[in-house]
Amino acid sequence: MKTAILLNRKIARAALAFVLPVLVYNIVFRIYPIAYAFYLSLTRFSGFGDPRFIGFINFQELFVDKDFWSSMIRTLQFSAAVLPANMLLSLLLALLINRKMFGISLVRAVCYLPVITPMVAASVIWMWIYDPNVGILNFVLNLFGVGPVNFLGNPSTALYSIAVMRVWRGIGWNMIVYLAGLQSIPKELYEAASIDGATSAKRFSKITLPLLGPVHVYILLVGFASTLQTFTEVYVMTQGGPISSTMVVGLLIYKTAFDYMNIGYASAMSFVVGSVIMLTSILALSRRKDVAL
Amino acid sequence: MRTGLKVLFVLASVLIAVTVFSKDTVLVWFAGTDKSLVDCVDRLIKDFEKRNPDIDVEVEFIPWGELSVKLTTAFAGGIGPDIFMHGQAAVAGFVENGVLMPLDNHLDAFEDIKDFGDVIETGRYKGNLYFIPIYGTGRLLAYRTDLFEKAGLDPTEPPMTWEQLKEYAIKLTEWEGNRMKVAGIDLEVPSQQVWGTFFVSNGGEFFNERFEPTFNSPQGIEALEYYTDLVRKYRVYPEAGLTKVANLDPIIAGTAAMAFVTAETMAAAKKYAPDVYEKIRLSFPPARVKRATFYSFGGFMISKSTKNPKATVRVLSFLTSKSSIAEISYVLGGIPARKSAINDPRFGSDPVISMFIEGMKYAFWNPNVPFWTRARDILSQYIERAVRGTMSPKEALDKAVEEVRKLK
Numbered sequence: 001m002k003t004a005i006l007l008n009r010k011i012a013r014a015a016l017a018f019v020l021p022v023l024v025y026n027i028v029f030r031i032y033p034i035a036y037a038f039y040l041s042l043t044r045f046s047g048f049g050d051p052r053f054i055g056f057i058n059f060q061e062l063f064v065d066k067d068f069w070s071s072m073i074r075t076l077q078f079s080a081a082v083l084p085a086n087m088l089l090s091l092l093l094a095l096l097i098n099r100k101m102f103g104i105s106l107v108r109a110v111c112y113l114p115v116i117t118p119m120v121a122a123s124v125i126w127m128w129i130y131d132p133n134v135g136i137l138n139f140v141l142n143l144f145g146v147g148p149v150n151f152l153g154n155p156s157t158a159l160y161s162i163a164v165m166r167v168w169r170g171i172g173w174n175m176i177v178y179l180a181g182l183q184s185i186p187k188e189l190y191e192a193a194s195i196d197g198a199t200s201a202k203r204f205s206k207i208t209l210p211l212l213g214p215v216h217v218y219i220l221l222v223g224f225a226s227t228l229q230t231f232t233e234v235y236v237m238t239q240g241g242p243i244s245s246t247m248v249v250g251l252l253i254y255k256t257a258f259d260y261m262n263i264g265y266a267s268a269m270s271f272v273v274g275s276v277i278m279l280t281s282i283l284a285l286s287r288r289k290d291v292a293l
Numbered sequence: 294m295r296t297g298l299k300v301l302f303v304l305a306s307v308l309i310a311v312t313v314f315s316k317d318t319v320l321v322w323f324a325g326t327d328k329s330l331v332d333c334v335d336r337l338i339k340d341f342e343k344r345n346p347d348i349d350v351e352v353e354f355i356p357w358g359e360l361s362v363k364l365t366t367a368f369a370g371g372i373g374p375d376i377f378m379h380g381q382a383a384v385a386g387f388v389e390n391g392v393l394m395p396l397d398n399h400l401d402a403f404e405d406i407k408d409f410g411d412v413i414e415t416g417r418y419k420g421n422l423y424f425i426p427i428y429g430t431g432r433l434l435a436y437r438t439d440l441f442e443k444a445g446l447d448p449t450e451p452p453m454t455w456e457q458l459k460e461y462a463i464k465l466t467e468w469e470g471n472r473m474k475v476a477g478i479d480l481e482v483p484s485q486q487v488w489g490t491f492f493v494s495n496g497g498e499f500f501n502e503r504f505e506p507t508f509n510s511p512q513g514i515e516a517l518e519y520y521t522d523l524v525r526k527y528r529v530y531p532e533a534g535l536t537k538v539a540n541l542d543p544i545i546a547g548t549a550a551m552a553f554v555t556a557e558t559m560a561a562a563k564k565y566a567p568d569v570y571e572k573i574r575l576s577f578p579p580a581r582v583k584r585a586t587f588y589s590f591g592g593f594m595i596s597k598s599t600k601n602p603k604a605t606v607r608v609l610s611f612l613t614s615k616s617s618i619a620e621i622s623y624v625l626g627g628i629p630a631r632k633s634a635i636n637d638p639r640f641g642s643d644p645v646i647s648m649f650i651e652g653m654k655y656a657f658w659n660p661n662v663p664f665w666t667r668a669r670d671i672l673s674q675y676i677e678r679a680v681r682g683t684m685s686p687k688e689a690l691d692k693a694v695e696e697v698r699k700l701k
Contacts, residue, residue, distance in 0.1 A: 046386075047390070048392045049392075131536055133548060148472060153534040154533050242483070242534070243674055243681065258361045258362045259361065260666055261365065
């Protein structure tokens, strides 16, 4: 009995030793900053001097702040533009490369290349592509007698132009996730369906799509969280303009904190955005227990 | 006992040595990471430390784009610099947040403070001086002589009034089908700086002494009507704006015939398009009620939390001396904040820099109000709305003033 207790203690100590670094990391770099940011959201704090506790006033002000809500709606528009296109194209690409053929590794690598391109570099390249004077897109449009179009300088096209860039950049990652999902579907199911006379369209709609359900949810959730945090590409390409047409919530938070020196208010904004992401995730996960996390 | 005494003696000697030979450390943050700036500052600091062996100057170079974020986080963490460089527009905000030390009691420490002229006022807020300007960047009217000749205009006669500017811009605008090939003038919508040039030259003021926004005054509305008409009525600038071509400003790329340029734009033209540089001439911006042009200044401030105010003031005094300002401005390609720099052959012999130094007499700068950054963004947004025709100039400025008032 005594030996068993000693052994259990030894195992517990060893387990603790393994868990401790992750625990410390999470406390120091995740839990503490989140808790401190929440505290700051209850203060007036410019970044200088001491934060002054004001309770929930920041949240009350935020509730009637039309700049914040219009940037939230704009960000949701951005998500709505990016996610369906991204999922559809990455699924199509995954289906295309989920086969054995000559040079398929190269195709996969090329499709994945945008993912590893730094966002700032990608943004600068797309600014050139969209340039109304020397951009390749306007060059092509000009061949058809269209344009020039100032994609990033026009309030009605700027947000969607950035969305296109974002789709391009996100496809590679989602393609790999879809590919993993496709390769985990048992081949026997397709064989059985073929024997039963199912067409390829039927096999896709009755086997592939339903069995990829958890992957869809995963990609949708991660994509939604990621698009709500959009910052770099907007900061580099348009700085929120023209006429605030690309002022997404991530950029507004940054400007509020560091341009307007209102860190307490920016923290409150972050918490609202974080809550939206969390609630959406909880809602989605409560409906699907088999999500591929 | 004797060993104990020996130990005591050694400890006392170390303590005395540490006290006598210890140095005051002053941390300085420079904005910019250009190699020429780093080399120049390194040279200056070595020279200072040689002459002031009791002070140890530590220097860090921060990219301009990261400066605000790094300052905020450093001060929040209690590790901010003693002296830091920033734009003049940030002064009021820093003062209201209790960051800056007033310099009024130390003015004697600075070399010939009168040499700054009116420019020293950029650093004054609520009667106290907090900022010493080092170098500036201004805006002068630049025009392409080749495009002037092509349009039948005399390149030795730049536009001197608003009316002339409009006439010239119409003549200089070139079309290729429905595409504007050359804009008569680059208005840089939505920059409030170019509109501000018209506004101030029309006798307008951004704020009154109580920090009430006043840019929806008749002068402001008239300036915005003129600015908007240039785009919408006379079509001398594309509504969707002009973009840089291969990182070169439109006037260098030849997509604009006139522009309000900075010394940096001229330096870029000289470096990357020397043939075009030869065809660009400068003049003072056209006047209405008076002549005015926007200048902004970078300079130094002292943190209120500096532990060694005396040593810090000595370092700042050195960094803002005539020779240091000349050195720093020269490597940055900026306009030195001191008037005496015109006597420095490096500036005096350069016709472009000389003109920018001369232009300082017409300078106006960002208003010293603590919420200027936010107010500027609001103003720019409404200027853009007026230019795009979604609001009338009066509506746009009234709305901007209404929003800016809430910031007070």
